[in-house]
Amino acid sequence: MITQPLPSSDSAAPASADVGALPTTPAFSPLYQQIKVLMLQSLQSGEWKPSAAIPSEIELAARYRVSQGTVRKAIDELAADNLLVRRQGKGTFVATHAEQHVQYRFLRLFPDSGDSNSEGPAQRQIIDCKRARASADIARALGLRQGDPVLQVRRVLSFAKVPTILEDLWLPGTPFKGLTAERLRDYDGPMYALFETEFGVRMVRAEEKIRAILPDAEQCDLLHIAAHTPLLSVERTAYTYNDIPMEMRRGLYLTDTHYYRNELN
Amino acid sequence: MITQPLPSSDSAAPASADVGALPTTPAFSPLYQQIKVLMLQSLQSGEWKPSAAIPSEIELAARYRVSQGTVRKAIDELAADNLLVRRQGKGTFVATHAEQHVQYRFLRLFPDSGDSNSEGPAQRQIIDCKRARASADIARALGLRQGDPVLQVRRVLSFAKVPTILEDLWLPGTPFKGLTAERLRDYDGPMYALFETEFGVRMVRAEEKIRAILPDAEQCDLLHIAAHTPLLSVERTAYTYNDIPMEMRRGLYLTDTHYYRNELN
DNA sequence: CAGTGGTCTAGACCACACT
DNA sequence: GTGTGGTCTAGACCACTGC
DSSP: OOOSSSOOOSSSSOOOOOSSOOSSOOOOOOHHHHHHHHHHHHHHHTSSOTTSBOOOHHHHHHHHTSOHHHHHHHHHHHHHTTSEEEETTTEEEEOOSSSOSSSSTTOOEEESSSOTTTTOSOEEEEEEEEEEEOOHHHHHHHTOOTTOEEEEEEEEEEETTEEEEEEEEEEETTTTTTOOHHHHHHOOSOHHHHHHHHHOOOOOEEEEEEEEEOOOHHHHHHHTOOTTOOEEEEEEEEEOGGGOEEEEEEEEEOOSSEEEEEEEO | OOOSSSSOOSSSSOOOOOSSOOSSOOOOOOHHHHHHHHHHHHHHTTSSOTTSBOOOHHHHHHHHTSOHHHHHHHHHHHHHTTSEEEETTTEEEEOOSSSOSSSSTTOOEEESSSOTTTTOSOEEEEEEEEEEEOOHHHHHHHTOOTTOEEEEEEEEEEETTEEEEEEEEEEETTTTTTOOHHHHHHOOSOHHHHHHHHHOOOOOEEEEEEEEEOOOHHHHHHHTOOTTOOEEEEEEEEEOGGGOEEEEEEEEEOOSSEEEEEEEO
């Protein structure tokens, strides 16, 4: 059993012994939250790898010296955050961007008619992949210093052979050392799946800022569109564990036969 | 205690008696799901009104003849869906679009710099509010028949006196009978809050389809923008309880100093 | 069959808000 | 203090998967 900020020092009924209580932030943290943190460390450290099964609830309960119900609540929250996937009768697994029923988990562009499958998978075309130095904007977004090495990728995604998305993306140079256009080209699957298997970087969460813009001449050319065709500008920052930014991406989406879908709750 | 599709007929340890089992869909539904349905009915029927407290967990447990833990799980899910709000020490309350810390729960447009509060609340200007007949599109979106009476509203939202959003919205005529431009003008608060208090319609969930478009002359005029200014087209369908569509809305967002924000998980 | 996650219970105690 | 939601436990049993 763990006990960092406050009570629960022994078994069953913990006694509170607040001697010389700190005046600032009682910082009470329930047991299951502390366990959640420990489990996050196991995920982050690579002890539990993507798509692999984690120990059973009973094992985890023994390991952390808590009841099964408590680890259960920790797992529930991690599953709600899409970090784990529960499968009744089989076990609990580390979520992955590959071999997931929903490929392209973060792509919200859908065709006007038919589902995403009707037009088959996207065709990817790597335009460019080069080393560069972080601009002020990129550095800020990735938590780097200006001038730090970054990788810059440009690609076009087509649906049913129609160029639909033009993407520029920037990756911090250090974690992604060794990424080349060839490896991107050869890999068959979502880019984030490649990041997991080849570089051990798992994208967990992302934020997008969306605008309507008019493309410049070069962008028109790459997407085979006329000037004055309005496009969706989708600026994404993707994060790994602990909210560390690991990718900055700017996509231009052609929305004449597709739309960006969002659900509000 | 409830028992619709399968077991749990008595107390504590329910016995399973599958005699002449149906070949299709065992349709097992856990107790807490059944209770969730019952609670949804209480919400839908108006027994529990927006911003009011619902009975305590202990009361509900007695009412439904289950343990507190079971109603707890039902409440947890309803709270996760933003239908209820839990407040420790005070009770559980029916969620509302009014007096919520986050006004404009469904509006995802934010200023480039500063938070939403820095520019103060939006100025609303009702351009039009009239009776009409549902077009084929509107009828389909609202689950009506073509030609059914609808209310059509057009308004402009401005931030810091700059017109930023032009919205057209369609409401089914029957539930919203009596809605006029005056009432919209006079009401001080989110439109969805007015819908709750005046018409008993609670918007629970919405879907948006987003595109980049070029406005026509009239739209340019209303937003005080030049031709060829690209805009975000945000098409929203909003739903009440039980996924019943209750509003169709199309907004044009000026995104030169604002952006549409989305979070991906 | 054994092992996994999923449901349900009953009871104890803690944290918080109000009075 | 009383009442509310929040945490934690221990144990029983159910549903699903795969050997």
